[in-house]
Amino acid sequence: MKQFLSSKFFKVLFALGVLAIFLGSVTPGKQLPSDLPWDKALHFIGYFGLAFLARMGSDKRPSWLLIVSCITFSLIIELIQLFIPNRGFEWTDVLANSLGVLTGTVVALLIRPLVVKGAVKRP
Template structure:
């Protein structure tokens, strides 16, 4: 099993991924839940926002494999995913409690 340094996991890059995807998911949920044109989006705001945010993160990471000197980083995917659920939690705390 490879040894991972704690500072590699908590680097600025991973923290930025976390916050960007938290904001992305929060705004997706907010936008879907506040609109009235497409009731499907309003009714399924949370699962759609989580799925779209995680899917976007995966597409970005997979797309980096086609760029020279870039690659797919599993820790970036993890930071993105944790950020998505943090954005959902923040939305829940602000609007549901």
């Protein structure tokens, strides 16, 4: 299979993902749509995507460091929410985020060599 995307492409998407998650997470609770689907699924999907893009875009960093970084970002966001109206820290959000990070990393490890130019398999 021909590899067709560069890691730079995924780095740009990762940066946009960080920005989107940050902005969505610091929006006061009353300004969020009330008809959102199950909250924990959104957390899982968002952090799945973030970790997936981090692994796909990183040539040099080990997976464990990307996992720790994404989960730390998640914890920082949850702590910031303590100071935002109608938002708060939830351990279940951190759990959903962490499961998304782990799953996104594994999926990226499996498909990165097939998609990214010059990619090598990484642990």
